[in-house]
Amino acid sequence: MARRLLQTVACAVALRPPHQGLRQPTRRPATLAQPTTTTVEVDLGDRSYPIYIGDGLLTEDAATASQYLQTHVKGSQVLIVTNEILDRLGYTQRTKAALEYGDSGLRVETLVLPDNEEQPSEATKTLENLGKITDYAIEKALDRKATFVALGGGVIGDMVGFAAACYVRGVDFIQIPTTLMAMVDSSVGGKTAVNSKSAKNMVGAFYQPVAVVADVGSLRTLPDRELASGVSEVIKYGLIRDAPFFEWLEDNIEKVLERDSEALIETVEASCRNKAEVVALDEKEGGVRATLNLGHTFGHAIETKAGYGTYLHGEAVGIGMHMAAKMSRDLGWISDELFERAVALVARAKVPIVLPLDSPLDVASFESIMAVDKKVADGLLRLILLKGDLGNCVFTGEYDRAVLKETLEHFCDPENRSN
Amino acid sequence: MARRLLQTVACAVALRPPHQGLRQPTRRPATLAQPTTTTVEVDLGDRSYPIYIGDGLLTEDAATASQYLQTHVKGSQVLIVTNEILDRLGYTQRTKAALEYGDSGLRVETLVLPDNEEQPSEATKTLENLGKITDYAIEKALDRKATFVALGGGVIGDMVGFAAACYVRGVDFIQIPTTLMAMVDSSVGGKTAVNSKSAKNMVGAFYQPVAVVADVGSLRTLPDRELASGVSEVIKYGLIRDAPFFEWLEDNIEKVLERDSEALIETVEASCRNKAEVVALDEKEGGVRATLNLGHTFGHAIETKAGYGTYLHGEAVGIGMHMAAKMSRDLGWISDELFERAVALVARAKVPIVLPLDSPLDVASFESIMAVDKKVADGLLRLILLKGDLGNCVFTGEYDRAVLKETLEHFCDPENRSN
Structure with a gap:
């Protein structure tokens, strides 16, 4: 993998190790010998957990997958929650087979939530659907030692994570993210939530999974637009705290978009490592963790106004990062050159950069x-x-309000929009 | 207050200090000099909080009440959530006045939830109503530094506490319990929840308030049946861990039912102290905390089958404690004499003891x-x-299943039911 190793610049917000040249697997279940598998440990004291990253962890065979999953189930009951699309693609059956592999004795229930063209996915992330998950768990007599498995993208992850946080006031959950966005964003940090009619993620909990299994093999069935949305999100880690990773992306972003196995693993590993470091410093978002929301305040407004389903999260964040970068440049906080590099990379991710x-x-x-x-x-x-x-970035309320206003005016101006 | 001070018996489940002869106020807001005010500190590390107990804390005047409330509001926004009954009795206005007293600068919003004869209160403790609270908070643009105030009985306390736990993943909340049950049970321990259609409190969170203001003055407007339900719950503290308090109740239970100010304060203080000690040992109910559920497993089944609204919680628990006591006696674990004393005291609380x-x-x-x-x-x-x-009590799965069966058969037998 070609990569320039630059000197690490001091980070304004947190300790920031340089992007590692070679991925070193830090831990993996015993008896496993998959050379492309790596693990990021999320260090949160007694709520620490591993993120297993590799190609084929879930999709290769039940024996392989069983070792990543069964280790983290402490009781005898499991509830897999997924959606219709993934169910049709056979992921539910694979996950169930892995959990039952080798006469594990686990009782595995499955709940397939609707997911169709008519209803955008974010619109299903409601208290009402949360109630469907918990009602189903009650119906199946799942108890405190049950484990929920969130099999799907960010919507499934956020909602099932929140359901696990609430069900009998907390059961274990394992996350199997099947989109790049879910792998690089919602799999680290324990932010679970549902949406209200008027605002995203306003009702939720900080609740950590017991393990995350990120199989980049599952990204082969992901639509291009969803992949691009994930790549857009990934760029923020480079911008806010990891210059070498940003530069690696400048060299490799097309490989990622082409779903090259090594490039995908590298992307997920670097993103999870960056996010894990930030979250370990600030689990409840008192300060530094907020920096992970680069472009998100603008992006959330774009998503909210358009209504759920118009934009994918990473698309709105792409425009939002452009807005944040322009505002930073107009405040005189970054150079023209950095502004242009940032916008150019977001554009190469194939997401919109203007309204x-x-x-x-x-x-x-x-x-x-x-x-x-x-x-x-x-x-x-x-x-x-x-x-x-x-x-380098800052999280601050001290900026010239006029520049914020100008930024909003600039992006809302029809002159600066696209067809 | 007449009270026998017996030698403390060793407790099977936890350290158990003897019931104190004289109440010593442990802390109160500065400048206050109300002789009947006492404070129980719930010791949970950085989530510790005080329970202020007295007569007139909220109902006396705004100046008095303001000192208990304003101290615990850290931001500038407050949301009081209550129900129609309490609103009609003037409690919302009193609480709002106390929060705004002395040009506090607080913006106080209020949300009055319906509570009427047609719909039993427990039936309103739903995810749907939780959504109403959080939607209202969004509509009023309440942010992370907002404080929710739960003004009401257990239903309001549980639901508003859970809403506070979830809203933007957690805001502060103050509990003002207005029923004896809420004062002695839900004000300590941070168990918040809503009900599902088929089971109570299955969806919730462990979430601690920043303060509890228990004004026994508010019990003067409480219906007799609600008061009796609270007294039934109180008896369990004596049975499971506080023999002197049980004996004090044997001498004073009628005074409590007559709403004698001192007797009510004594009852709330002893109950909160007992519960606080248990919860401090076991916040997440790994073991000893479960003992607070004496009679509750049977009681929950009784409530669930009858449908919400048929029984008050303490009424179902009264029958449940009778069942637990009988089963304990039939297992040979307690004497006939203790069984009879337990049942006699529950009966004197004026709650049913059989189905x-x-x-x-x-x-x-x-x-x-x-x-x-x-x-x-x-x-x-x-x-x-x-x-x-x-x-003394135990929390155990090791008991003769035949005795459980016999107990259920005995209480279900029409011979042992009442008209």
Whole structure:
């Protein structure tokens, strides 16, 4: 893998080890010898857990998959929750077979939630569907020692994670993310939630899984647009804290989009490692963890106004990162050159970087939606902005309000939108 | 207050200090000089909080109440959630006035949930109503530093506590319990939850308030039946771990039912102290905390089968304690004399001690409902049973199944029911 190893720049927000040249597997279940498997440990004291990353962990065979899954089930009951699409692709059966492999004695229940073209996925992330999961668990008489398995993308992960946090006030859960976005974002950090009618992720819990199994093999069935959305999210790790990873992406982003096995593993591993380091420093988002939301305050407003389903998360975040980068440049906090590199890489991820002409968003909508962002404290909107050399950012409420206004005006101006 | 001070018997489940002869106020807000005010500290490390207990804390005047409430609000936004009955009695206005007293600068929003004769209160403790609370908070643009105030009985406390646990993944909440049951049970321990259609408290969180203000003055507006339900719950503290308190109740239970101010304060203080000690040892109910559920496994089955609203919690628990005591006696674990004292005191609380003739409960229903009790682990039903002298109990799955069966048969037999 070609990669420039640059000197690490001091990070404004957290300790930041350089992007490692060679991936070293740090831990794996006994008896396993898969050379492409690596593990990121999320270090959260007694709530620490491993993220297994590899190609074929789940999709290769039941014997392989069983070793990643069975180790982390402490009781005798398991509930797999997934959606219709993944179920049709055979993932439910594979996961069930892995859990039952070798006469494990586990009782495995499955709940397949609807997922169809008519209803965007985010619109299914509701308290009502949360109730369907917990009602099903009650119906199947699952007790405190049961383990929930979230098999799917971010919507399944967030909702099943929250269901696990709440069911009998907390049962174990294992996450099997099947989208790049879920692997690089929701699999680390324990942010679980459902949406309200008017705002995303407003009702939820901080709740950690007992293990994450990220099989990049499952990304082969992922639509291109979903993959691009995940790649957009990944770029933020480079921008906020990992310059070498940003530069590796500049060299390899097309390989990732072509689903090259090694490039995907590298991407997931670097993203999870970066996020795990931040979360270990700040589990409950008191400060540094908020930096993971680069472009997200703008992005959430874009998603909210458009209605769930118009944008994929990484698409809205792509525009949001562009907005944050422009605002940072206009504040004089980063150079023109860094601004242009950031935007160019986001564009290469094949996500939009400006609002479409038909978007209903205007400055007033941006402002009113951002006023209820979770990062508002006592009425003050704090933003994540880039500052300094590549790989540095700040989380602050101290910025020139006029520049925020200008940024919103610039992106809402029809002149700066795309067809 | 007349009270026999007996030698403390060794407790099978936890350290158990003797019931104190004189109440010593342990802490109170500065400048306050109310002789009847006492404080129980719930010791949970960085989640510790005080329970203020007195007569008139909220109902006396805004200046008094403001000191208990304002101290514990860290941001500038407050949401009081209550129900129609309490709102009509003027409690919402009193609480709002106390929070705004002295130009506090707090923005106080209020949400009054319906509570009427047609719909039993427990039936309103749903995910749907939880969503109403969080939607209202979003509508009012409440942020992470907001404080929720749960003003009401156990239903309001459980639901608003859970809403606070979930809203933007956790905001502060203050509990103002207005029923004896809420003061002695749900105000300590951070068990928050909503019900599912088929089972109580299956979806929730462990989440601690920042303070509890228990004004026994508010019990003067409580219906007799609700008061009796709370007194029934109180008896369990004597049975499981506090023999002197049990004996004090034997001498004073009628005073409590007559709403004597001192007797009520004594009852709430002893109950909160006992529960706080247990919860401090075992916040997440790994073991000893389960003992607080004496009679509750049977009681929950009775409530569930009858449908929400037929029984008050303490009424079902009264029958449940009778069943647990009888089963303990039949196992040979307690004496006939202790069994009779226990049942006699529950009867004096003016709650039922046997099932009514028209109850639809039979042995099979008991068994199927108890099979999904939260205390079932890997299929084994563990029960809280009395064992040894007064004030001792065990939480165990090791008991003769035949005696459980006989107990269920005995109580389901029409011969042993009441009209």
